Amino acid sequence: MTTVVHLRGRVDIQHLDIEFGQGTSRFKAVSDVSLAASTGEFICLLGPSGCGKSTVLGALAGHIVPSAGRLLLDGEAINGPHPDRGLVFQQHTLFPWKSVLDNVAFGLKMQGVPGPERTWRARELIELVGLKGFERHYPSQLSGGMQQRVEIARVLINQPRVLLMDEPFGALDAQTRLKMQQLLLDVWARIRTTVLFVTHDIDEALFLADRILVMSARPGRIIDDIRVPFDRPRDARLTTTHSFNTLKRRCLELLHPDSGQPTLDRLSPLGDATATLPALSMSDTRFAI
Amino acid sequence: MSLPDTLAAGLAGPAAPVSGQPRRLPRWPAGRLTAFALGALSLLASLLLWHALATSRAHLGFITFAHVPPPSEVLEAGIELLSSPKLSLHVGHSLARIGAGYLSAALAGVGLGLLIGRFRWAARALLPPLEVLRPIPAVAWIPLAILMFPSTEVSMMFITFTGAIFPILLNTIHGVEAVDPRLVASARSLGTRGPRLFAEVILPSAAPGIFTGLSIGMGTCWFCLVSAEMISGQFGIGYYTWESYTLQNYAGIVVGMLFIGAFGMASSALVRWLGHFATPWYRLQEKKA
Numbered sequence: 228m229t230t231v232v233h234l235r236g237r238v239d240i241q242h243l244d245i246e247f248g249q250g251t252s253r254f255k256a257v258s259d260v261s262l263a264a265s266t267g268e269f270i271c272l273l274g275p276s277g278c279g280k281s282t283v284l285g286a287l288a289g290h291i292v293p294s295a296g297r298l299l300l301d302g303e304a305i306n307g308p309h310p311d312r313g314l315v316f317q318q319h320t321l322f323p324w325k326s327v328l329d330n331v332a333f334g335l336k337m338q339g340v341p342g343p344e345r346t347w348r349a350r351e352l353i354e355l356v357g358l359k360g361f362e363r364h365y366p367s368q369l370s371g372g373m374q375q376r377v378e379i380a381r382v383l384i385n386q387p388r389v390l391l392m393d394e395p396f397g398a399l400d401a402q403t404r405l406k407m408q409q410l411l412l413d414v415w416a417r418i419r420t421t422v423l424f425v426t427h428d429i430d431e432a433l434f435l436a437d438r439i440l441v442m443s444a445r446p447g448r449i450i451d452d453i454r455v456p457f458d459r460p461r462d463a464r465l466t467t468t469h470s471f472n473t474l475k476r477r478c479l480e481l482l483h484p485d486s487g488q489p490t491l492d493r494l495s496p497l498g499d500a501t502a503t504l505p506a507l508s509m510s511d512t513r514f515a516i
Numbered sequence: 517m518s519l520p521d522t523l524a525a526g527l528a529g530p531a532a533p534v535s536g537q538p539r540r541l542p543r544w545p546a547g548r549l550t551a552f553a554l555g556a557l558s559l560l561a562s563l564l565l566w567h568a569l570a571t572s573r574a575h576l577g578f579i580t581f582a583h584v585p586p587p588s589e590v591l592e593a594g595i596e597l598l599s600s601p602k603l604s605l606h607v608g609h610s611l612a613r614i615g616a617g618y619l620s621a622a623l624a625g626v627g628l629g630l631l632i633g634r635f636r637w638a639a640r641a642l643l644p645p646l647e648v649l650r651p652i653p654a655v656a657w658i659p660l661a662i663l664m665f666p667s668t669e670v671s672m673m674f675i676t677f678t679g680a681i682f683p684i685l686l687n688t689i690h691g692v693e694a695v696d697p698r699l700v701a702s703a704r705s706l707g708t709r710g711p712r713l714f715a716e717v718i719l720p721s722a723a724p725g726i727f728t729g730l731s732i733g734m735g736t737c738w739f740c741l742v743s744a745e746m747i748s749g750q751f752g753i754g755y756y757t758w759e760s761y762t763l764q765n766y767a768g769i770v771v772g773m774l775f776i777g778a779f780g781m782a783s784s785a786l787v788r789w790l791g792h793f794a795t796p797w798y799r800l801q802e803k804k805a
Contacts, residue, residue, distance in 0.1 A: 290701050308704040320702035324720040324797045333716075337707035365797045385706065497701050 235301050236388040236421035238264040238287065243296035245282050247498065256282045256494055258446035260296075264389070267419045271432035271439045275482060277491025279447025280425045284391045285496030287423065288314040300388060310334055313382030314496065317394040319374040321366040327353060327377050328362040334385040352380040355414060372403040379414065389421040393496050396431070405463060408434055412461060429478045430466055433457075441481045445491055451481050563587055585767040593767035594774070602756075607779070609751035610741060613669070614783070617676025618737045625681045625733070626726055629688025634718060646685070654679035654740040658747055672744040672752075679740030680733035687732070691725025692718055724798045727791030734787045738780040753779065 245257040257279040264270050272280040285291040286298055289308040298305040300312065308314075321330045332349035340348075353362060356376040366374055375395055382390060395411075396404040408431060415422060426432050432439045433455060441451040453474065457465055465471055568574075570586035585593070597603050628646075631638040657678050658671075665671035695718055703717045719726075745754030757772025759765075792799070 288701075288705055290704075308701070310705065310707040312705065314702065314705045316698055316702070318698075320696070320698045322699065322703075322717070322720070323801060324723070324795070333703075334706045337709075337712065337716075365800055367797065367801045381706070497697060 236264075236266045237299075237301050238262070238389055238421060238423065239297070239299040239302075240283070240287070241297040241299070243283065243286065243298065244294045245279070245286060245291060246294045247494075255446040257286075257293075258448050260442075260447065260449055262440055262449065264421050264423060267421055269415065269422045269435060269437045270424065271436035272423065272425045272442060273429065273432045273439050273478065273482070274427060274442030274447060275444050275491075276427055276493050278442045278444050279494060280442050281393050281496045282447070282494050282498070284314070284393050284423060284425050285498060287389070288312055288391050288496060290314075290496060291498045310337070310385035311388045313385060313387035313390050315375070315378050315382055315390070315392045315395045316496070317397045319366065319371075319378045321374060321377055321381070323366055325365075326362065327358060327364050327366070327369070330366065330377055331380045331384055333381060338385075348384060349380075352384050353377075355383075355417070356380045356410065370403075371399050372407055375399070375407060376410065379411070383414070383418055383420075386418075387420055389423060391496075392422065392424045394426055395424075397426070397428075404431070409462070411435065412459070416460065427482075429475055429482070432478070433471060433474055434461060434466060439478065441478065451477075453477065583766055585770060589767040590770045590774075593765070594771045597756075597768070597771055597775075605751050606753050606756045607775075609755075610745065610753045610779070613672050613676055613741055613745075613752065614737055617673040617741070618680050618734065620673075621677045621680035621733060621737070622684055622730060624677075625684030625729065626688050629685045629726070629729075630692055630714060630718060630722075632685075633689040633692025633722070634714075650682055654736070655743045658744055661744075662748055668748050668750075672741065672748065675744040676737050676741045680737040683732040683736060684726070684729040687725050687729025688722060691722030691729075694725065695721040720795075723795050724791070727787070727795065731784055731787045731791065734784045735780065738776065738783070742776055 240260055240262045243257055243260040244255065246253055246255050248254055260279075260283055262270070272283065274280045282291060286293050287300075287305060289305055289312065305312070322333070325333065328346065328349050331352055332345040335345040335348060350359075350362065353359060356379055358373060358376055358380070361369065361373065366377065369377065378395070396407045399407060412435065424432075424435060436455050439451075439453040439455060440449050441453065442448065443450045455474065457471070566584075567586050567588075569581040570584045572581075574581045628642060632642055633639075654675050657675055661671040661674050662668070665674060699717055699721060700713065703713060708716055741752070742754035742757070745752040746758040753772055753775050757769055757776065760768030760772060
């Protein structure tokens, strides 16, 4: 497979405000966030739990409507979800009734790509994320790390201009997480799309990113913009170098100011989930006459 | 086979409120063969008890076995019915009514359930009249159905329809409401729009719940059919049972009962079997859980 360089994928966020809730329980999740990501850039949004970084991602994905501000992709306003902006969640959202192959090929099916082409293009991506031989498996038959590989392949098949990742490796064990970070960098080296990667793991951000945007606790604001100067390709040895640790200390100081702030609940990139659940009046379902 | 296995074999929706942990029964030492022998022995004992009570015309005060036919007479009557041309006439009529009533209930129940479960406006508009009709047992419809439908045949199909639709409708609604909103969000991000969202995400996701409803609906369907046939039939297994009573062919009553049980069981098994094959991924998830 040849390296694909997208000439698109410029993300602009201007003065983004996002509020959730009704009446007195209304709160500001994101406050005056502005950022610009250039084509093919790998940006990590780093911040404490509940700071609104996932919310920013959800707005970019088109699942959350901002209260104020502008969201642009290549100069066009973002309006609803689109395959150009691929979203990867912390817990996989693979379709449990579809095989790995059909999950990965799903985006192409929605585009109306004919069956045989879907199959070979999906196989190519499955191979790229190291899952050759698992095409016929169902998601529930895979480990957490493998499920996230499928998820990444499924998003990449649409050749998104920007890849939005919401703590995609947060639920994995430490060993698997390191492997997945390496895999992501390998994949990104070949499919150079813009990446916005949300994490609260400093090591992960430093290992992956070109730039780290550090966010404050709620309401989330961007409090620092750190350039990560390390050469690529990177491997695990990087995390033991002096310059890595110097940057890590800077991040630690930003994330842990001396005040003992309470930790907040994680926000979903789908917004205030509790407000969207429909009320069910006919609740007893297993009745017979 | 232990009891938990049999329970697990039944198809239950993910949202269906199944009672807690299956109870672990202490294992019988010599395993399946003994268990089978024990079951057979118990059946035989029941038969003998029936035989003894019926042949002695036992009169126990509040209950009398004076008119209850003994097993041998029932067997004779059963063989006679099996070899008579009346059988296919009765069975054919019953199956045709079940087929028409059940299939239309399945179509209407799943269709309405998808709408109500997915769209708030549909729930607001359609639920109130359904809530009013739901507590009315299908059998209570019989007199009005006879008045409403000039054809008795159609009125009986209507009764079976009424019996089957609510379990199917409610389980479909529940299945649709339990669809993971993240799956829907992912599908949208991958380019799914409008009706394809139903076909690709909502319907398969709700399928286990829908099949639970279809299975329960099949049971209630037979219940209602037999009641309807007893009151306004000319052919049909329910009618045969009632006719046997009026003609003082008491053995025929029990033959009819056994046929109703056998057909009810077989048709429910058929629905469960279909569900089993339509949702292969679901079995894998169950096994894992």
